[in-house]
Amino acid sequence: MLFRLFIFFCLAGPLHAQQTLPYSVLPGQPCHGSDTPCKLEDRTYHVKEPDGWDGVSSLPVMLHFHGWSRTGAVPVFHSRISGETRRRGVLLVAPTGLNRTWDFRSNQSADVAFANLVLEDVAARYPINRDHIYVSGYSFGSAMAWRYACNSGNGIAALLSVAGTLHQTEVCPQGPNEVRHVHGLSDTVMDLPIGPGDDLLYSVALWRSQFGCVLDHNVTQWAASDAIVFQRHDWTNCAEGKRTILDLHPGGHFIPSGWFGAQLQDLLGADPT
Numbered sequence: 001m002l003f004r005l006f007i008f009f010c011l012a013g014p015l016h017a018q019q020t021l022p023y024s025v026l027p028g029q030p031c032h033g034s035d036t037p038c039k040l041e042d043r044t045y046h047v048k049e050p051d052g053w054d055g056v057s058s059l060p061v062m063l064h065f066h067g068w069s070r071t072g073a074v075p076v077f078h079s080r081i082s083g084e085t086r087r088r089g090v091l092l093v094a095p096t097g098l099n100r101t102w103d104f105r106s107n108q109s110a111d112v113a114f115a116n117l118v119l120e121d122v123a124a125r126y127p128i129n130r131d132h133i134y135v136s137g138y139s140f141g142s143a144m145a146w147r148y149a150c151n152s153g154n155g156i157a158a159l160l161s162v163a164g165t166l167h168q169t170e171v172c173p174q175g176p177n178e179v180r181h182v183h184g185l186s187d188t189v190m191d192l193p194i195g196p197g198d199d200l201l202y203s204v205a206l207w208r209s210q211f212g213c214v215l216d217h218n219v220t221q222w223a224a225s226d227a228i229v230f231q232r233h234d235w236t237n238c239a240e241g242k243r244t245i246l247d248l249h250p251g252g253h254f255i256p257s258g259w260f261g262a263q264l265q266d267l268l269g270a271d272p273t
Contacts (some may be wrong), residue, residue, distance in 0.1 A: 031125075037072065037096070038121065045118045046072040047093040047126075048082045059091040060132035060268060062160070062260075063119060065102060065141030065148070072096040081138075084261035088268060090134075093122050102144035111144060112151045132268065133225065135176065136160040138255050139190055149176050150206075160263050163191045165208050168205040175242075179207040180263050182230070182247040182256060189253035201233055204246045212239035224259030 031037060037044035050059065062085050064075045072094035075081040085092040095111075095118050103109040122128060135156050142164030149159040150172035158178040165181070181204055183192045193229030195202025207213075213235035220232045230247040238244065249256060 030117075036123070039227070040114075040117060040121060043098070043114060044072065045093060045097065045121075046076045047094070047122070048086060048092040049078040050089045050091060051086045053089070056127065058127045058129040060089065060129050060134070060264075061093055061122065062120070062134045062136055063089045063093045063095070063115060063148075063266070064137075065137035065143050066094060066097065066100075066114075067139040067143040069100045070141075071100060077257075080255045080257055081136075081260060084258075084264060088261065088264045090264055090268075091122070091126060091128065093118060097141075102140055102147075104140065104143040104147040107147075107151060107170075109144075109147055109151070112148050115148055116152055121256050131156070132157050134160055134264070134267070136162070136260065137164065138162045139157055139164050139253065143190070149179070150174065151209070158263070159268055160260060162259070163187055163253050165193055165203055166206065168195070168202060170191060170206055172206065172210055175207065175210055177241070178243045178245070178267075179204060179211075180245040180247070182251060182259055184249055184251040186251055188255045192248075200248065201246060204233075204244050207244045208235055208238075211235075211242035211244055213237065213242070222262075224256055224262055230254050230256075230259075 015113060015188055026036040031047060037046050064081060066072060066074050076092060082092050095115055097111065103111050133156055135145050135148050143159040143166060145159055145161050146166045149156060150166060150170060153174040153176040156176035158180060159176045163183055183203055185192060187247045193203040194200065195205060214237045217235040221229055222232060223229050228249050228251060230249050233246040237246040
């Protein structure tokens, strides 16, 4: 078994370059939902398979970081998270933070290393599509998703973040292909970062700068399933085909219904079932 595991990873290659970890990858049978978390020594994560998966076809993956005081068991039953991944053929992967929170403030966060290991363990359990790995999060989990993208985001198709960021002065050694961030203008839990001169677009200044996006961008309006109207700011004229999107809405600190689904549908180019 150990020899086969060694051969698997030699052929597949790592998802990301990473440091030596205090965890070991122990592949086993697929694990499902909140009752049977996948275990990595002293830590766990949960998965939710898409509806109607044939057990063979490769799966896009959405690695989702839960909010403060929650666990990975919450996203796999959340209608605005797993309800969207299940319908669009995406495998949802939800790690659990130590003490139900995340170390997103440190650029040496052990949670980044753990998340990398989670993805490797998932790859040992499922036939994943490495070209379609998305990283997402809500609130504290959104800030953690930013941290992950900042420190281990090379090769990640998109960062999908809701109501939580890093400081816009952060220097990121890595980054995803796309960033799609949504934030409420009335959020009083993790306030929308406001820049000099009351700049409402400052909340994605980090990625716009890193991606070399020009100042000019497209501004449109669109509505998700709960009829919340978003003002979308879309920077597509960036270096190396990078893209940054900021969706603003008038509400507070919550996951807008249909937002994750709309992003996945756009990125995957597939209609919901």
